[in-house]
Amino acid sequence: MKRRDFLSLAALGAAAAAAPLRRADAAPKPVATSAHIVIVGAGAGGTALANRLVRRLDGARITIIDPRTTHIYQPGLTLVATGLKPADYVISDEARWLPNGVEWIQSRVAAVDAEAETVSTEDGTDIAYDWLVLAPGLVLDYGAISGFSEDLIGTNGIGALYGGPDAAARTWAAAQRFTEEGGRGVFTRPATEMKCAGAPLKHTFLIDDIARRAGNSDKLEMLYAAQNDTLFGVPIVSEKVRMLFEDRGIEPVYSHVLSAIDPGAKRATFATPEGSAEIDYDYIHVIPPQRAPDFIRSSGLSWADKWTDQGWVEVDMATLRHLRYPEIFALGDVAGVPKGKTAASVKWQVSVVEDHLVAAIDGREGTETYDGYTSCPLITRIGRAMLVEFDYHDNLVPSFPGMIAPLEELWISWLMKEVALKATYNAMLRGDA
Amino acid sequence: MKDLTFQTLIAVFEEIFGRWLFWAMVAAAVLVTLAYIYVLIRDRSVSWRKFLLAQLSMPVGAVAAVWFVMAMTHSHLSDIGGPVDVIVFLGVAVAGAVGMAIFVYTVEALLGSDRTKGDRA
Numbered sequence: 001m002k003r004r005d006f007l008s009l010a011a012l013g014a015a016a017a018a019a020p021l022r023r024a025d026a027a028p029k030p031v032a033t034s035a036h037i038v039i040v041g042a043g044a045g046g047t048a049l050a051n052r053l054v055r056r057l058d059g060a061r062i063t064i065i066d067p068r069t070t071h072i073y074q075p076g077l078t079l080v081a082t083g084l085k086p087a088d089y090v091i092s093d094e095a096r097w098l099p100n101g102v103e104w105i106q107s108r109v110a111a112v113d114a115e116a117e118t119v120s121t122e123d124g125t126d127i128a129y130d131w132l133v134l135a136p137g138l139v140l141d142y143g144a145i146s147g148f149s150e151d152l153i154g155t156n157g158i159g160a161l162y163g164g165p166d167a168a169a170r171t172w173a174a175a176q177r178f179t180e181e182g183g184r185g186v187f188t189r190p191a192t193e194m195k196c197a198g199a200p201l202k203h204t205f206l207i208d209d210i211a212r213r214a215g216n217s218d219k220l221e222m223l224y225a226a227q228n229d230t231l232f233g234v235p236i237v238s239e240k241v242r243m244l245f246e247d248r249g250i251e252p253v254y255s256h257v258l259s260a261i262d263p264g265a266k267r268a269t270f271a272t273p274e275g276s277a278e279i280d281y282d283y284i285h286v287i288p289p290q291r292a293p294d295f296i297r298s299s300g301l302s303w304a305d306k307w308t309d310q311g312w313v314e315v316d317m318a319t320l321r322h323l324r325y326p327e328i329f330a331l332g333d334v335a336g337v338p339k340g341k342t343a344a345s346v347k348w349q350v351s352v353v354e355d356h357l358v359a360a361i362d363g364r365e366g367t368e369t370y371d372g373y374t375s376c377p378l379i380t381r382i383g384r385a386m387l388v389e390f391d392y393h394d395n396l397v398p399s400f401p402g403m404i405a406p407l408e409e410l411w412i413s414w415l416m417k418e419v420a421l422k423a424t425y426n427a428m429l430r431g432d433a
Numbered sequence: 434m435k436d437l438t439f440q441t442l443i444a445v446f447e448e449i450f451g452r453w454l455f456w457a458m459v460a461a462a463v464l465v466t467l468a469y470i471y472v473l474i475r476d477r478s479v480s481w482r483k484f485l486l487a488q489l490s491m492p493v494g495a496v497a498a499v500w501f502v503m504a505m506t507h508s509h510l511s512d513i514g515g516p517v518d519v520i521v522f523l524g525v526a527v528a529g530a531v532g533m534a535i536f537v538y539t540v541e542a543l544l545g546s547d548r549t550k551g552d553r554a
Binding site (some may be wrong): 026084381382383384403404405408409410411412414415418419420422423424426427430433 | 440441444446448449469505506507508509512513514515516517518521522541
């Protein structure tokens with residue numbers, strides 16, 4: 001090859017590499033307003049939105065209400081619950097993420113009066129708002145599983161990683177014993193909507209892999225209890241998981257919803273279409289039913305005809321704007337949309353809410369829409385994952401089509417989860433991604 | 434992934450390494466590159482004597498880079514599962530090799546070793 005040929009090839013290569021890197025459009029001029037925006041919840045959605053709004057609005061009063069002073073990086077909990085990361089990997093100081101100029105009220109919301117446009121906190125303060133963004137997350141309903149209580153996590157072969165860093169670390173203590181001693185492992189998920197429906201699968205795959213690496217796979221009986229007749233909400237992914245389970249020797253049982261647990265006898269009771277069924281376990285991973293916080297339901301903000309036992313906020317699927325109260329938006333887990341209870345979804349939703357909120361303040365109509373984007377780096381063993389991305393229509397929407405195959409177990413997808421995800425999440429919190 | 438812009442990438446890298454370490458590493462890479470260009474211009478040619486040691490160091494750089502990435506990410510060679518993984522793997526190795534070669538060449542050209550001292554070609 002002549003040198004000139006080589007150089008033009010190199011230039012082409014460099015151009016191709018640079019092509020996807022579109023420079024962000026110059027920031028639009030901030031909209032001047034004296035509106036009072038109240039954000040309920042300083043989790044992934046509330047924090048990211050606050051950081052974006054302070055840049056988009058000039059003169060607005062922004063109040064964020066959340067009693068918690070620590071921020072939890074929830075996508076990391078599956079790694080803590082398998083001993084791959086320490087508990088403090090997911091913890092940070094909330095104050096570090098909130099922008100200057102935002103008023104932070106460290107209290108719990110008791111009620112929203114959508115007619116009077118006020119929020120009342122549990123310590124009795126009433127806060128009037130012009131615009132309200134509901135991003136309080138969801139509630140883990142442990143009480144719905146009879147015989148279960150949070151202090152059991154980590155004892156009697158019980159794990160429950162959703163409860164936070166401490167629960168995830170205690171889950172690993174119980175799970176680790178199981179990977180060493182063997183027996184029957186039962187992995188459950190609730191029949192309600194839940195955050196990251198991939199997490200129960202990840203936990204199953206990882207525990208199986210850890211036992212396998214320790215040479216204990218012959219001592220293990222792995223049982224995955226699905227809540228209906230699928231293993232994942234997106235049919236093509238469900239089918240792939242079924243194949244992987246077959247390959248790993250993980251036995252699925254369908255339409256088994258955990259209803260009770262007897263820690264002493266290590267016996268779990270499941271509701272099935274044929275009545276209740278009992279399964280003995282040596283290790284059980286419990287994910288309780290998940291619901292909107294009580295104040296959402298008692299304030300009349302939920303869907304009346306959908307998810308009536310769960311109470312998610314009645315919003316438009318595309319704009320996340322409340323269908324009866326246009327000055328209210330919902331963001332993240334609490335939003336009553338069919339998909340989207342992951343941090344990656346929040347990343348998409350934040351810019352949609354930002355767009356419609358700022359446009360409305362400016363007297364315009366917003367244009368951005370949310371199409372249900374949800375992403376899950378579905379870990380299938382330590383070192384490999386499938387980068388599953390999908391939308392409302394159960395279509396796969398790969399970010400890197402032709403490069404990163406969504407249904408293939410790849411090292412690069414693991415690298416994304418292990419290295420890039422938390423960094424991307426933090427950049428999102430700061431409003432930079 | 435949404436809107437993979439240059440700013441997003443910078444923000445993500447800042448988060449991975451921390452703002453100071455990231456920019457320190459960028460500065461170090463820029464410095465080594467500038468020094469490399471400086472010695473090339475100064476010497477007006479590539480010294481094949483210096484390049485020999487640089488070349489010999491390349492496999493060391495490749496192995497070190499791969500080892501570093503594998504160790505930092507709980508990964509093993511057996512995790513490579515598809516073509517894109519092979520590309521990433523080779524990319525890490527090549528980056529390590531080239532980085533090491535440039536670094537060794539530059540250090541040798543700036544400080545000089547007994548073998549190449551006074552060498553201008």
